[in-house]
Amino acid sequence: MNAKKIPDIIIGRLPVYLRALQHMADAGLKTTSSQELGEHVGISAAQIRKDISQFGEFGKQGTGYSIQFLIDKLREILKIDRIWDVVVIGAGDLGHALAHYNGFENRGFRVVAIFDNDKNKVGQTIGDFTVEDSATMSERIKSLGVKIAMITVPASAAQDVTDKLVQAGIKSILNYAPVNVTVPNSVKVQYSDPATNLQRMTYYL
Amino acid sequence: MNAKKIPDIIIGRLPVYLRALQHMADAGLKTTSSQELGEHVGISAAQIRKDISQFGEFGKQGTGYSIQFLIDKLREILKIDRIWDVVVIGAGDLGHALAHYNGFENRGFRVVAIFDNDKNKVGQTIGDFTVEDSATMSERIKSLGVKIAMITVPASAAQDVTDKLVQAGIKSILNYAPVNVTVPNSVKVQYSDPATNLQRMTYYL
DNA sequence: TAGATTGTTAATCGATTAACAATC
DNA sequence: TAGATTGTTAATCGATTAACAATC
Numbered sequence: 001m002n003a004k005k006i007p008d009i010i011i012g013r014l015p016v017y018l019r020a021l022q023h024m025a026d027a028g029l030k031t032t033s034s035q036e037l038g039e040h041v042g043i044s045a046a047q048i049r050k051d052i053s054q055f056g057e058f059g060k061q062g063t064g065y066s067i068q069f070l071i072d073k074l075r076e077i078l079k080i081d082r083i084w085d086v087v088v089i090g091a092g093d094l095g096h097a098l099a100h101y102n103g104f105e106n107r108g109f110r111v112v113a114i115f116d117n118d119k120n121k122v123g124q125t126i127g128d129f130t131v132e133d134s135a136t137m138s139e140r141i142k143s144l145g146v147k148i149a150m151i152t153v154p155a156s157a158a159q160d161v162t163d164k165l166v167q168a169g170i171k172s173i174l175n176y177a178p179v180n181v182t183v184p185n186s187v188k189v190q191y192s193d194p195a196t197n198l199q200r201m202t203y204y205l
Numbered sequence: 206m207n208a209k210k211i212p213d214i215i216i217g218r219l220p221v222y223l224r225a226l227q228h229m230a231d232a233g234l235k236t237t238s239s240q241e242l243g244e245h246v247g248i249s250a251a252q253i254r255k256d257i258s259q260f261g262e263f264g265k266q267g268t269g270y271s272i273q274f275l276i277d278k279l280r281e282i283l284k285i286d287r288i289w290d291v292v293v294i295g296a297g298d299l300g301h302a303l304a305h306y307n308g309f310e311n312r313g314f315r316v317v318a319i320f321d322n323d324k325n326k327v328g329q330t331i332g333d334f335t336v337e338d339s340a341t342m343s344e345r346i347k348s349l350g351v352k353i354a355m356i357t358v359p360a361s362a363a364q365d366v367t368d369k370l371v372q373a374g375i376k377s378i379l380n381y382a383p384v385n386v387t388v389p390n391s392v393k394v395q396y397s398d399p400a401t402n403l404q405r406m407t408y409y410l
Numbered sequence: 411t412a413g414a415t416t417g418t419t420a421a422t423c424g425a426t427t428a429a430c431a432a433t434c
Numbered sequence: 435t436a437g438a439t440t441g442t443t444a445a446t447c448g449a450t451t452a453a454c455a456a457t458c
Contacts, residue, residue, distance in 0.1 A: 012405050033438085050441085060434055065440090084403075093306070104403075108403070148403060171409070174406075179228065192397055194355070195309050196224060204216075204377070205284055205377060250415095251452070254418090255450080258418075264416050266417085266458045267413075267457070268414075
């Protein structure tokens with residue numbers, strides 16, 4: 001289906017385009033141009049046209065892109081034209097925040113369970129969820145068929161948890177723990193450790 | 206002082222190297238090689254040597270790098286050989302989690318204040334902090350001399366908040382709101398919206 | 411010394427930009 | 435039609451990798 005291999009760096013920009021387009025749609029706009037979209041996201045018009053054209057001819061010369069049409073296409077390409085179930089591992093403050101997070105709505109995701117290995121936390125209520133025991137994690141993930149996990153456990157536990165998740169069939173991991181984890185090629189990991197993110201900016205201060 | 210202009214992509218990898226090196230140091234290791242470090246972080250040995258050599262000759266032929274020496278150098282380069290004060294804007298779940306977060310310790314950062322514009326939240330206690338009124342934000346940031354902020358407000362408020370932060374002298378922004386913000390060239394922004402991070406991975410499912 | 415590993419150069423690879431024909 | 439803007443090609447720019455002399 002995907003004739004060409006699309007570079008990861010392009011895939012990574014599509015959610016940013018999508019977010020900007022949804023913002024425009026919410027503002028009632030109907031069409032936009034590579035120029036206008038580029039100004040919104042801080043990327044050159046040429047690059048936006050090139051990125052989008054990897055997947056088809058979605059624009060019209062002279063008039064630009066239909067915002068709603070492009071949104072639909074990007075959602076389809078990114079496979080977020082559906083709802084993905086997501087599990088949260090670690091019921092600390094960050095785990096709580098992600099379980100409560102209402103920003104997943106309409107963006108393709110839904111948290112379905114949260115796990116912790118601390119017996120004092122197991123059974124606690126977080127919004128609509130009850131914290132489940134890590135011991136039951138593999139079985140639950142398998143039976144739910146979940147493919148996506150967010151890790152908020154301490155660094156020391158992250159590799160262990162990751163191994164179990166991979167074993168249970170998880171294919172995408174958003175890792176908030178401040179540590180690199182090793183996974184098979186078939187599994188994608190995104191890192192989002194707050195301190196590391198800040199450290200990327202202090203050089204410029 | 207910085208003779209050459211160092212590409213941003215290299216700066217972005219240094220915190221990752223640093224995290225792996227600190228991990229090694231904690232494990233009691235004294236020296237490492239570009240090969241070994243590369244395996245830890247999933248980056249080629251050649252690239253690691255090239256990245257590091259931008260800043261000086263920190264290794265020794267035949268033996269590699271002294272882990273502690275390289276840690277010290279990276280911390281110096283990244284300007285995290287000190288403690289930076291950070292403010293959190295938005296006292297929702299995510300703001301709470303960041304204010305509580307103990308992962309900033311020893312990594313160069315310290316949260317000093319948290320703000321919200323919701324009168325019901327102002328005055329609430331979060332760990333050692335009392336939620337402050339957004340109306341006083343600019344003054345407080347200026348008088349504290351803070352340069353770094355983390356934004357956890359709703360998307361609709363993010364640009365407004367950003368403008369005020371820039372006005373108050375903030376130079377680095379870690380933005381958790383799902384929206385692109387516009388800032389002057391002198392200000393750095395990192396984005397860390399959970400849904401967008403997940404959307405970067407679904408393509409591969 | 412022999413083995414290991416750096417720092418750096420040159421070669422390769424990939425990504426971005428500029429430019430413009432096609433066309434709405 | 436005239437003006438605007440796409441999709442795409444070619445040119446440029448930048449980043450990664452391979453290779454190896456230097457040297458610990």
